[in-house]
Amino acid sequence: MDYAQTLAPILDFLHCPTPQAWIDKAREPTMLPLLLTDHMVCELKAAQTAMLLVRKYVADKSGADALLAWLKPYEAFTFREGPEPDFVALHKQISKSVMPQTDDPWGQALIDSMVLLIKEELHHFWQVREAMIARNIPYVKITASRYAKEMLKEVRTHEPLTLIDKLICGAYIEARSCERFAALAPYLDDDLQRFYLSLLRSEARHYQDYLTLAQQIAKEDIAPRVRYFGETEAALISTPDSEFRFHSGVPV
Numbered sequence: 001m002d003y004a005q006t007l008a009p010i011l012d013f014l015h016c017p018t019p020q021a022w023i024d025k026a027r028e029p030t031m032l033p034l035l036l037t038d039h040m041v042c043e044l045k046a047a048q049t050a051m052l053l054v055r056k057y058v059a060d061k062s063g064a065d066a067l068l069a070w071l072k073p074y075e076a077f078t079f080r081e082g083p084e085p086d087f088v089a090l091h092k093q094i095s096k097s098v099m100p101q102t103d104d105p106w107g108q109a110l111i112d113s114m115v116l117l118i119k120e121e122l123h124h125f126w127q128v129r130e131a132m133i134a135r136n137i138p139y140v141k142i143t144a145s146r147y148a149k150e151m152l153k154e155v156r157t158h159e160p161l162t163l164i165d166k167l168i169c170g171a172y173i174e175a176r177s178c179e180r181f182a183a184l185a186p187y188l189d190d191d192l193q194r195f196y197l198s199l200l201r202s203e204a205r206h207y208q209d210y211l212t213l214a215q216q217i218a219k220e221d222i223a224p225r226v227r228y229f230g231e232t233e234a235a236l237i238s239t240p241d242s243e244f245r246f247h248s249g250v251p252v
Helices: 003-015 020-027 030-056 061-080 087-096 106-134 149-154 161-187 190-217 223-238
Strands: none
Touching: 003 161, 003 190, 020 030, 020 161, 030 061, 030 106, 030 161, 061 087, 061 106, 087 161, 106 190, 149 161, 149 223, 161 190, 161 223
């Protein structure tokens, strides 16, 4: 796989690269448990975001309930309300369940791309969990970073502008994840490096899916909003941040 080719449009899309200070901190061996934990939780949050978009904007009741049921065991484990499930068995179940359907072509495009995204993010979730188990890293609950919260504060409050902005935010979060996997990979052990590089392709596709959906639903060109969120995202990445997380800014 040509990683440079996959990364080129992402680096072009983002308004700044990850600061060297973040990479230097992330390279410290003591940071690995925190990074992997936050990465695992971020995979679940990405799946939750996709599920909420489908449930809110297009899904019929039974399809929406099926999506909710997929995520329940992952949420119970992550939020410490249940034991650790058999993630491999869970993943096999997901592929067989009912999919939401709609007669609206745009709605069906949203369902198709978001359901694929949910499947992939939940698969990555247990791959990260496996990497933690292999390194004897226990799962400990941590607080969320400011990153997604601050981005979502900029989302407009009336439809369809809310939906457009949420999709653009999704694109930036996926693109930044992809850029960080690539930035971190050279400093990880061989197994983790292979794993992180394997994630680049799906994350790169996710950001494009979000942008395509946003432009299709919008009445006008979304370029100004994309630029606006690009500037917001870059400010969060390039300014001092008191908490160190997968999407945090410059470590204080």
